[in-house]
Amino acid sequence: MQDDSERTRALLRRTSDRAAVYLERLGSRRVAPASSDVAGLDSLPPGLPDRPTPAEEVLEQLDRWGSPATVASNGGRYFGFVIGSTLPASLAANWLAGAWNQNTYTEVMSPAAWRLEATAVRWVRDLLRLPEGTDGGFVTGDTMANFTGLAAARHAVLERAGWDVEANGLFGAPPITVVVSDEAHVAVGKVLSLLGLGRDRVLRVPADEQGRMRGDRLPEVEGPAIVCAQSGNVNSGACDPFPAIIDWARARHSWVHVDGAFGLWASASPELRGLNAGVEGADSWAVDGHKWLNVPYDSAIAFVRERRHLVAAMSSAASAYLAVGARPERQDLTPDMSRRARGVDAWAALLSLGRSGVADLVERSCRHARRFAELLRAGGARILNDVVLNQVLVSFGSDEATARTVRAVQQEGTCWCGPTTWHGSVAMRISVSSGRTTDDDIERSAQAVLAAADRSVRTA
Ligand SMILES: *Cc1c(COP(=O)(O)O)cnc(C)c1O
Numbered sequence: 001m002q003d004d005s006e007r008t009r010a011l012l013r014r015t016s017d018r019a020a021v022y023l024e025r026l027g028s029r030r031v032a033p034a035s036s037d038v039a040g041l042d043s044l045p046p047g048l049p050d051r052p053t054p055a056e057e058v059l060e061q062l063d064r065w066g067s068p069a070t071v072a073s074n075g076g077r078y079f080g081f082v083i084g085s086t087l088p089a090s091l092a093a094n095w096l097a098g099a100w101n102q103n104t105y106t107e108v109m110s111p112a113a114w115r116l117e118a119t120a121v122r123w124v125r126d127l128l129r130l131p132e133g134t135d136g137g138f139v140t141g142d143t144m145a146n147f148t149g150l151a152a153a154r155h156a157v158l159e160r161a162g163w164d165v166e167a168n169g170l171f172g173a174p175p176i177t178v179v180v181s182d183e184a185h186v187a188v189g190k191v192l193s194l195l196g197l198g199r200d201r202v203l204r205v206p207a208d209e210q211g212r213m214r215g216d217r218l219p220e221v222e223g224p225a226i227v228c229a230q231s232g233n234v235n236s237g238a239c240d241p242f243p244a245i246i247d248w249a250r251a252r253h254s255w256v257h258v259d260g261a262f263g264l265w266a267s268a269s270p271e272l273r274g275l276n277a278g279v280e281g282a283d284s285w286a287v288d289g290h291k292w293l294n295v296p297y298d299s300a301i302a303f304v305r306e307r308r309h310l311v312a313a314m315s316s317a318a319s320a321y322l323a324v325g326a327r328p329e330r331q332d333l334t335p336d337m338s339r340r341a342r343g344v345d346a347w348a349a350l351l352s353l354g355r356s357g358v359a360d361l362v363e364r365s366c367r368h369a370r371r372f373a374e375l376l377r378a379g380g381a382r383i384l385n386d387v388v389l390n391q392v393l394v395s396f397g398s399d400e401a402t403a404r405t406v407r408a409v410q411q412e413g414t415c416w417c418g419p420t421t422w423h424g425s426v427a428m429r430i431s432v433s434s435g436r437t438t439d440d441d442i443e444r445s446a447q448a449v450l451a452a453a454d455r456s457v458r459t460a
Helices: 004-025 035-043 055-069 088-100 111-127 142-160 186-194 242-251 263-268 307-314 343-378 399-412 439-458
Strands: 135-139 177-181 202-205 225-230 255-259 284-288 300-304 391-395 418-422 425-431
Touching: 004 055, 035 055, 088 111, 088 343, 111 135, 111 300, 111 343, 135 142, 135 307, 142 186, 142 225, 142 255, 142 284, 142 300, 142 307, 177 186, 225 242, 242 255, 263 284, 263 343, 300 307, 343 391, 343 425, 343 439, 399 418, 399 425, 399 439
Parallel strands: 177 202, 177 225, 225 255, 255 284
Antiparallel strands: 135 300, 284 300, 391 425, 418 425
C-alpha cells in the first residue's frame, strides 16, 4: 500500500497535469461554456455524501464536470469586464504558497510570507512611482483596497478635527464631506456605504465626454473632506485630471484617494504614464493585482502615503500607531487578521516580468485595444471613446442593434465582450487585460464581432 506522502505526491502530479491540459485547451475552446457543458454540473453530487470520497476521485469529478463549465477568461480572447489572466510564474507560485499554507497575520507566523509581501508592496509602489515612504497591504480586490484607503482617509480627516473614529465611531463625529465623480466606479459607492459615509451622502462632480472628473467643477466644502479620484474609467479607460483635483484638495486640507484598479498600471509604462501625471500627489491609492498584473484571484493593494493613518485605521491594537518606531505587522495594514500569503503571487509575477516586462504587458494590451478598435471601425462600427488605454467602447447603430450584437458575440464563442451604458446608450465594451492575448486573437475576435454585427443587422 502507498504511504500518505506517495499518495499526496501522485495526487499533486496528476492535478498539475490536469491544470496544464486545461490551460493548453484555452486557446481552442469556446470562450463561454456551451449550455451542455453547464448542464454537466448537474452530475456533481447534489447532497453531501455520508461517506468519504478519495481525493483522486474528488479531483476527477472537479475536472470532468467543473472545468468545461468555466468561462475561458484565463485565455486570450476574453474581453469582458476588466479581467486578467495568470502569468505562469504567478500561478505556480500560488500553488507553492498553497502548499506552504502560511498565515500572514504576523511576521512570526511566517518570515517568508512577511518578507515577500513587504517586497512586493515596495516593488509595486516604485513601479507606480508613488512617493517614497508610502506603505500598503494586500487585500482581496480593488473594492477592499478602496475600503482600506478610505478608512485611512476617514481616520486622518477626523483626527484633524479632534475625533477618534476608531474608538468612538461616527455617531456624534464632525460630518465628513465626500466628493466623487459622476463616473466613479460602483465599488466606491459600496465602500462608502460600508464605512458609514453613505453611498448617496456625497457631492457629485460632473464628468467630461471621456468620463474624466471636471477639475473646474469641484464644489466648495467646509470642514473634513475626502475626494475620490479615478485612474482608469471602467468604460473608457480615461484618467481624472489629478493636478487640478490635488490642488483643490490641498487648499482645503482634504484627503485625495485614487481608485486606480487597472489605470494606475499605466504609470509603469514610459509611453503611458502621462495619463497619470500628478497622481503621486494623492494620499491613498487602490490598485488591483488580479486585473492587469495577471496575478490569480484574489489580489489587490491598498497604498497610503502616511503609514500611521493606515495603521491607525487597521490595527486591532488600540493606539498601536502611537508606538514610535514600532514596525507594524501585516495585519496592521489591512482589514484581515488571518489570511493567505496572497502577496507571494504578485511577487512572483513581478520578478518574472521585471520592470520592462510589466511595461510591455501594459503597452501590449493598449496596442491590442487600438488595433481592435481600428479593425472594427474599418468594418463599419462606431468607436465611442478615445482609446487611450486598454478599453474600447463600440456602437453598432441603435441600442437594439448593439445589444443584439453583444448577445450574438457571446453566443458564437470565439471571444467574449460585454454590454455597458455610455452617455445613456448601449455600447459594447472591450477590455484587453490578458497577457495571453496575441495579435492573432485580436484579428480573429474582430472578425467574429463584425460577423456577429452583420448577422444581427440582417436578422433585425
Ligand atoms: C474593477 C474595478 C473596481 C473593483 O475592483 P475589484 O477588484 O473587482 O474589487 C473598482 N474600481 C475600478 C475602476 C475598477 O475597474
